[in-house]
Amino acid sequence: MAVTTLTGAPVAAPRRARRGAAVPYLLLVPGLLWLVVFFVVPMVSLASQSLQTGDVDNGYTMTWNFATYADALSTYWPQLLRSLIYAGIATLLTLALGYPLAWFIAHRSGRYKNFLLVLVIAPFFTSFLIRTLAWQTILGDSGLLAQIALRTHTDFLLTGFKEGLKAVGLINNDQLLFSPFAVICGLTYNFLPFMVLPLYSNLERLDHRLVEAAGDLYASPVQAFRRVIWPLSLPGVVAGTLLTFIPAAGDYINSVLLGSTRTVMIGQVIDAQFLRVLDYPTAAALSFILMLIIVAFVITYVRRAGTEELV
Amino acid sequence: MAGHASGDLVLSGVSRVYDTFTAVDNIDLVIPQGSFFALLGPSGCGKTTTLRMVAGLEQPTAGTISIGDHDITATKPYQRNVNTVFQNYALFPHLDILDNVAFGLRQRGVKDWKPKAMEALELVELAHVAKKKPTQLSGGMQQRVALARAVVNRPDVLLLDEPLGALDLKLRRQMQIELKRIQQEVGLTFVHVTHDQEEAMTMADTIAVMNAGKLQQVGDPGTLYEKPESTFAANFLGQSNLLRATVKGVSAEIASLDVHGIPMTVPAASLPGGASELWLGIRPEKVRIISEGTEAAGLNTLRGEVTDVSFLGVATQYLIAMPWGRELTVVQQNDGMPRAALGSNVCLGWVPANSFVLDASQDADAGAQLVEDE
Numbered sequence: 001m002a003v004t005t006l007t008g009a010p011v012a013a014p015r016r017a018r019r020g021a022a023v024p025y026l027l028l029v030p031g032l033l034w035l036v037v038f039f040v041v042p043m044v045s046l047a048s049q050s051l052q053t054g055d056v057d058n059g060y061t062m063t064w065n066f067a068t069y070a071d072a073l074s075t076y077w078p079q080l081l082r083s084l085i086y087a088g089i090a091t092l093l094t095l096a097l098g099y100p101l102a103w104f105i106a107h108r109s110g111r112y113k114n115f116l117l118v119l120v121i122a123p124f125f126t127s128f129l130i131r132t133l134a135w136q137t138i139l140g141d142s143g144l145l146a147q148i149a150l151r152t153h154t155d156f157l158l159t160g161f162k163e164g165l166k167a168v169g170l171i172n173n174d175q176l177l178f179s180p181f182a183v184i185c186g187l188t189y190n191f192l193p194f195m196v197l198p199l200y201s202n203l204e205r206l207d208h209r210l211v212e213a214a215g216d217l218y219a220s221p222v223q224a225f226r227r228v229i230w231p232l233s234l235p236g237v238v239a240g241t242l243l244t245f246i247p248a249a250g251d252y253i254n255s256v257l258l259g260s261t262r263t264v265m266i267g268q269v270i271d272a273q274f275l276r277v278l279d280y281p282t283a284a285a286l287s288f289i290l291m292l293i294i295v296a297f298v299i300t301y302v303r304r305a306g307t308e309e310l311v
Numbered sequence: 312m313a314g315h316a317s318g319d320l321v322l323s324g325v326s327r328v329y330d331t332f333t334a335v336d337n338i339d340l341v342i343p344q345g346s347f348f349a350l351l352g353p354s355g356c357g358k359t360t361t362l363r364m365v366a367g368l369e370q371p372t373a374g375t376i377s378i379g380d381h382d383i384t385a386t387k388p389y390q391r392n393v394n395t396v397f398q399n400y401a402l403f404p405h406l407d408i409l410d411n412v413a414f415g416l417r418q419r420g421v422k423d424w425k426p427k428a429m430e431a432l433e434l435v436e437l438a439h440v441a442k443k444k445p446t447q448l449s450g451g452m453q454q455r456v457a458l459a460r461a462v463v464n465r466p467d468v469l470l471l472d473e474p475l476g477a478l479d480l481k482l483r484r485q486m487q488i489e490l491k492r493i494q495q496e497v498g499l500t501f502v503h504v505t506h507d508q509e510e511a512m513t514m515a516d517t518i519a520v521m522n523a524g525k526l527q528q529v530g531d532p533g534t535l536y537e538k539p540e541s542t543f544a545a546n547f548l549g550q551s552n553l554l555r556a557t558v559k560g561v562s563a564e565i566a567s568l569d570v571h572g573i574p575m576t577v578p579a580a581s582l583p584g585g586a587s588e589l590w591l592g593i594r595p596e597k598v599r600i601i602s603e604g605t606e607a608a609g610l611n612t613l614r615g616e617v618t619d620v621s622f623l624g625v626a627t628q629y630l631i632a633m634p635w636g637r638e639l640t641v642v643q644q645n646d647g648m649p650r651a652a653l654g655s656n657v658c659l660g661w662v663p664a665n666s667f668v669l670d671a672s673q674d675a676d677a678g679a680q681l682v683e684d685e
Contacts, residue, residue, distance in 0.1 A: 212368055213401035215388040217415035217460070223389075227414075231405045 050284035060280065072285045076269050080289070083266040086180065086255075087248035090187035094195040094244050095237065097188070102199035102236075107208070120196050128190065132257045135186050139176040139258070178260040186254035194243040202236025238305050246294055266290055317379040318344030320365065320468050320500060325374035327360050334360040336524035337374070342468075342517075344379075347494050347501045349515035351508060353547070353678070357524040358504045362470050365502065366395045378467045389418075394461035395470040399477070400453045402445035408432070408456055409441040415464040431463035432456075434493060451482045458490070462497055471503040475510065487513045508548045512536070520544050522678065536594075538581075538667050545592050545669065547678035552598070552639045555671065556591040558582070565663075571635045575611040576663045588671035595628070595642040597665040600657050610660035615639065617651050631659060 050068060054060035073080075105116045123131055138144045149158040165171045170181040206229065214224035230237075252267030259265075266286060273283035320342040327335040335357040342348045350358040363369040365376060367388035375384045383391050394415065402411050412431055416424035432438045435455035445453055454474060461469050474490070475483045491514050494501045505511050511518050512532040520527040520535065520543070528540045539545035542553065556568040556575065566579045570591060577591065601612075618638060619630035627650055629641045641659060643650075651657050 207401070209397055209399060209401040210403060212388070213395070213397055213403070214414070216366055216368070216393075216395045216397075217464070218389045218418035219414075220387075220389050223418065228403055228405075232403075 046284045046287060049280050050288055052281055056278045056280070065281070068281045068285045069289065072282050073289060076266065076286060079264050079266045079269050080286075080293070082263070083249050083290075084293070086184055086187060086263075086265060087245050087251075090184050090191060090248050091195075091241050091245040093184070093188040094192050095241060098192055098195035098199055098240065099233075099237075102196050102203050105196075106200050106204040106206075117200070120193050120200075123190075123193065128253060129257075131190065132186050132253055135182065135189065135258055136177060139182050139185065141175060141177070143177070145176065172260075172262065177258065178263075180259070180263050182258035183255050183263050183265075186258045187248045187251060190251075190254065191244040191248050194247070195240040198239035198243060199233065199236040202233050202239075206232060234305055238302060242298060242301070246298070249294060250290060318467055318500065319379060320344075320502070321377045322361070322365075323375050323377075325361070325364060325371045325376060327357070327364060327369060328372045333524050335364070335371070338526055340519060340526065340529070342500060342502060344467075344500055345498050346516045347491065347503065347514055349503045349505060349511035349518045350521060351505060351511040351518050351547070352521035352527075353506055356521045358506075358521050359472060361521070362395075362472055362502065362504045365468065366393055366470055367391050368395075392464075392467045393470060394464050394466040395472060396454075396457045396461050396474045398472045398474070400445075400457040402453055402456055402460070404445055407442050407444055408437065408448070411445065411456060412460045412463055414460065419464075428459075428463055431459040434462065434496070435459045435489075450477055451486065454478060454486060455489075458493065462493065462499065465497070466499065468500045468502060471501060473505055474503070475505075475507075483510070490514060512548070518548075520547060522547075539592070540669070541677070542590060542669055542673040542675055543678035545667070545678075546676065550595050550640055551592045552595065553590040553592050553669075553675045554637075556589045556668070558587045558589065568668075570613075571633070573613065576609075577666055577668055578664055581666075581668050583668060583670045586670045586672070590669040590671050590673070590675060591666055592669060593661055593666045595640040596626070596644075598639065598641045598659050598661050600629070600641065600643060600651050601660045602658075607660075609663070611663055611666070612658055612660040613639070614656060614658050617653050617655050617657060620650065620653050631657065 048062060049060070051062060051064050051066065052060040053063045053065050053068075101120075105113060105120070109116050136143070140146070145158065146155075149155040162171060162174060162176065165176075165179075165181050166173075170184070171179040176182060210228055210232070211224055214228045215221070219227060250267045252265055252271050255263050255265040255268055270283050270286050270290075273279045273286065277283075320340075322338050322340040325335060325338045325340075326333065338361065350361060352358045360369060364371050367383070367386060367390075371384065375382055377383060378392070383393075403414065406414070409425075409428055409432070413424045413428040416427055421427065429438055429441065432441055435458055437452060437455055437459065440448060440452065445456065448456065454477075458471075458474070471490075475486050478486060487510055490501075490503075494514075503511070503515060512535075516531060517529065518532055518535055519529045522543050528535060528544045535544060536548055539548065539551070542551075545551040545553065554570050556570045559567040559569050559574070561567075561579050561582065564579055565576045566582050568575045568577060568589065568591060575591065583589070601610075613633065615631040615633050617629055618632045619628075621628045622645075623642075624645070626642045626644050629643070629651060630638045631641055632638050639659065
């Protein structure tokens with residue numbers, strides 16, 4: 001080989017290459033260990049738990065009891081469906097709020113860009129629980145919203161708003177709090193940063209000359225958005241909706257603090273089965289069902305959006 | 312607007328002022344329908360701003376822009392029948408080549424967009440990549456797609472913003488010829504912005520030289536090169552030797568000049584009115600190195616020492632030091648005649664009609680360094 005005659009060290013070169021090639025794998029080891037201990041092991045134990053029978057006092061035995069899945073599904077499908085609907089609505093709302101916000105920060109904020117980004121992340125400086133509790137003081141019967149309406153003599157607007165919500169079933173009586181509306185508000189608020197950040201990083205990279213080119217080729221601003229900006233931002237939209245929808249579907253804090261017995265979500269059911277009813281197999285089975293639904297959803301969604309090559 | 316053909320692009324009194332900076336300063340320009348027009352100037356001279364105002368991407372702060380009788384100054388870019396080939400091509404990365412080319416047609420609701428887009432792709436010889444994505448093509452191919460995407464709409468005016476800037480030299484030469492061919496084939500008005508004087512001269516019927524937001528001179532490449540009207544034009548388009556001269560006397564035909572004590576003549580008609588202090592300009596290839604004793608009558612002659620000889624292939628470039636210190640550049644065709652040796656004293660001569668004269672109030676080096684910077 002030409003190389004060996006030139007270097008005069010025919011053996012050293014391949015050995016060094018092999019050692020160099022191993023470095024990336026060595027760097028993976030800590031992460032892989034972490035995943036094995038805290039993801040693979042719990043998953044296997046959860047899977048096996050879901051197929052066992054018995055109770056806490058007398059212990060569990062593996063009986064490959066797939067009936068638990070059928071029972072859990074037939075009993076808790078309303079909560080499961082409700083979780084998906086709430087998470088879906090919240091995701092659409094975060095998208096509707098987050099897209100213009102991300103666009104503004106990326107293209108119109110000038111030197112305030114970093115400051116605005118800090119504001120987007122600022123809620124994370126306080127606890128999830130406290131942030132959610134804050135919505136009780138906003139939506140409560142004598143909360144912030146009601147106070148403002150009263151002081152500004154716009155309570156008729158609030159009443160009208162409530163009538164509208166009642167008509168579509170998002171509140172059940174004249175209370176804003178402890179309703180599907182409140183739960184969705186909480187979910188939307190809590191997961192907004194997860195939508196804004198990926199959208200921002202995508203929109204920030206958008207080449208403004210492409211928008212100019214669309215305008216030059218007879219596209220009005222609305223058409224340029226539909227045919228150029230939106231398709232190019234799909235990777236950001238997909239990332240944002242996944243980061244919002246997946247945790248929102250499994251969330252239970254918002255429903256516990258802002259909902260009622262009529263807004264129970266699947267996360268609450270799993271929580272109760274594990275920690276209060278102590279029916280571990282049902283809880284494990286529900287966890288798996290939720291996971292499978294989400295995985296199926298993600299696969300079809302990413303395929304439909306056709307963004308594999310863009311991500 | 313009387314007197315202009317229906318599709319002429321007319322800029323009258325157009326200015327663009329940013330906070331404290333005047334990018335374009337009161338430009339009047341008529342670009343005839345169907346012509347290949349080049350806006351030439353160094354970077355920052357306002358040529359791209361002018362182009363963007365025609366495209367509608369910038370608003371002029373004063374003046375009007377019209378195509379034929381239509382005043383388009385206030386219309387939005389998407390309402391103008393003007394298309395642009397952008398400097399970085401700005402192809403839509405999510406669309407394939409055919410959809411990129413068809414974009415404008417489909418926006419306007421053209422029914423048979425597909426055959427028309429394919430026809431445009433055939434024009435630039437890229438029909439075989441119709442289903443590929445822009446990133447799969449080379450720079451030269453993307454450039455041609457960008458051209459097809461604009462040409463397919465048959466705009467009143469097609470704007471090209473330094474379209475060949477990103478290509479390597481050889482490809483750029485090819486594309487210059489290609490662009491010219493396409494322009495002649497489709498017969499559209501092309502307005503081409505460039506800082507490359509050679510590119511402008513190769514392609515354009517008419518060149519407008521711009522500097523510092525103002526038009527310097529507008530004309531066909533030959534006139535601009537042979538009879539520049541400013542030192543900027545003289546230096547920016549090719550090389551010029553400028554000699555300080557004083558007018559000694561003017562007859563009907565001939566004006567006598569004094570150049571550092573040496574008598575010279577120029578045609579009287581070429582004198583700029585009024586000035587007595589002049590720059591006498593002569594292009595390097597117009598100066599001949601002549602053997603002692605063969606000076607023909609009527610030539611302007613100078614003597615100097617050869618200080619540099621560079622072999623350029625088709626020609627040889629000499630630097631000749633003049634007694635007053637400045638160096639003259641002389642380019643001789645390599646036509647088999649013996650070359651002058653370094654350090655030798657030579658006699659230079661040129662035909663008076665081949666020189667040009669400019670008012671000496673201008674800076675002799677205007678535009679010269681700019682060419683080297685680019």
